[in-house]
Amino acid sequence: MSLRLCLLACLVAAVCANNKDTLKATNWLSTHDLVQMPSLNDVTFEQLENMPVHEGAKLLEKFYHISHVKQELSPNFVPSASNIPVWIVKPDGQRMEAKLNNYVTKAKTLPGFGEDEVTIVLTGLPQTTSATRKAIHKLEQAYIQRYNLQEQQKYGQSQQQQQRNNQYEVTSSEERTDEWKTAKTAAGNLIIIDLGNTLTSFKRYAMLDVTATGAMIGQTLVELTNKGVPQEIIHLVGQGIAAHVAGAAGQEYTAETGHKLRRITGLDPAKLITKNRDYLVGLSRSDAEFVDVIHTSSFAMGTPIRCGDVDFYPNGPSQSAPGATNVIEATMRATRYFAESVRPGNERNFPAVVANSLKQYKQQDGFGQRAYMGIDVDYDLQGDYILEVNEKSPFGKRVSAQKQVSYHGQHRDA
């Protein structure tokens, strides 16, 4: 009897599903599609790394939109402060290990800490995938080079060799350039908060409570500035989902002190699969005095939503970045581009122009100011910028952005 009911129900479902009207929701997402979808528990980062980009992108888009249909799925994972590893990178390139609940104290023991710039990187994925490992490494190395350039320039090539982590060979040509020899020097400290390390599963990643986690980190920043590090020298760099955590940290900091951090950079802020409906969540303009964002997988792990005062879309808003073969690589490209710009001499590797799409950019329809994506972006900018990038390192095209349409021809002289 129940089997008959089953079959009858099947028929009903089948009949309804066969409605050819494209304006009917069942043609957008079939029962089959829905049932076929893996559970959050079953997806792994390794799987995502091994899927072709368009497949991974489609899966993520589905999770995102289906989860938001009723938005009843609330984020509930907050890593504990004693579990989040933090590396304080010393001038010689060696790491001092700490945890979120003690890194401020430890950092202050370093001579000269907090006298120039303090860059705090929040990682957004676990380093179990090679793309993530490589990207974070490149960023770290770039900052080491940037902050120790004076030393390097003094002692030349040999010093640079010593400071390189010997496990990794020079694998990208961005490191072979000679610009560093005569480049401008900058001094500072690098701290890496390895939040990604605690995201041991895709489910945890999807269920991360960015607001609570950010508040926790924001409190440590209050501690940092209360111990004498001025907030104007703090630059938070958040990768993937940690871009939103960085935004929340900035907000918490401002709530406690009334001051804003100087700058937050979002490296391909993630789509937020779970969200608390009553709160505004996610990195956004005004989380710091200046917020800049690089989007490299708007229609995959990343989001196309503008998150900053200025948003860069290399290759226009798209599923992936040139040369990236899976969604993890695509989201990590933002880190790679930013890292390249951090290397002394490379600050102008990524010229961009105001535009809404790659097509517009190519048609030389870009208008407005030129901007350089990356470390040296102009803090006065506002708007959306498009640029082209290479498939392999060096990623920046370095040539001038397409010549802008001259608008003085259109505008009548006053």
Next chain:
Amino acid sequence: MNPLRMLCVVACLLGATLATPNGGANVHKHHFNSVASNGNPSNWVSPNEIEQLPMLKDVTLRRLEDMTSDEGATLLDRLYHLGQFNRVFQPSYTPEPSQVQGYIVGERGQKIEFNLDNFVQTVKRQPNFGNDEVTIFIQGLPQSWTQVQKANHKLVDAYVQRYNLQPYPGQQSDSSEEQTPKRRQQNQQQDDTKTGDLVVIKLGDLIQDFEQYVTLNVERIGEIIGNRLVQLTNEVNVPQEIIHLIGQGPAAHVAGIAGRQFTRQTGHKLRRITGLDAPKLYAKPESRLTGLARGDADFVDAIHTSAYGMGTQARLGDVDFYPNGPSTGVPGADNVVEASLRATRYYAESVRPGNERNFPAVAASSYEEYKQNKGYGKRAYMGFATNYDIRGDYMLQVNSKSPFGRNTPAQVQRGFHAVHEPWNNQHQQKNFA
């Protein structure tokens, strides 16, 4: 698991929920917090819920008006999200410029009509156009619906009053927001030259049903209007720094794009663009950024009154106001359409001389934060007199009837200096270990 068996299980669920239409939703809700099932997308939305979604052309404004705010919001949320990943909605509806009607309000309060084709020529014939402020109100919903007509009328009327576009004493006041202090009226009688120009573009009249609402080609219309503005500044010598575009509903995105188009052509930015409950963008052009955004003008402000209904909770401007916090509606609004129109009503109230500070708001990320006095940062006044320096997200309380602004100081803010000094005490209270 045997696929046929799987299908049967699903079909049984379908069968069971068909028998009890609302029971199905409750059954799924019950399972939500259980660890095993809440990671499974087929528990987030059931096949039955998808089945029950009406066809797009059956979703009329009338129908949305008959549902409660929550029901309407749920329906729209589903239509929006389920339609996204297969790119079901295309921005295919592009009304002809000649079809888009509008009018300029003349010095005696009369309506001088135009359409988008002859807009600039019509303006040219107006004496003294563009001497002070130029406000262009682009309507986004059809006036055939009474609530829309009322809201639009309030906004137009408020500007007519502010700009002295009618001899004093003037109009009928049927809402208490329009009672201005007597002293103010006397002053205005002495000075009856107009202080601004109001232009109304009735784009909303061409959006007759929900399908047109979601498939409106905001890019194309925005470009056309942007081009007209370029002409306006070139041929009629109207400086762009006095132009304020106000877009209602989908017209908010149109306004943003018009601003971008203007900048593309001239290198300058319009002064201000205000979005009145801009909707989610159901139909988006492929691989292209679209919709209202910060940077479209020198200053962009947005008011969200139905973030989870017809509107969007996404931040669009330099500053975004969320009366009642991000929710399906606002107090006193019975359905999603009314809620969406409240943005127009609040803004209109603030335009009336004397009402500029009716809507004090405080920076916060949620309504709860605002109420618990956890809002921080500067105070801002939502509406006409918003300070162009503010940035961020703001929350505020509103009344369910006119006058909508509470007209009292925003909840007392947590003093910074009180917090900053004894930070130690505050810090030790929090324990994140």
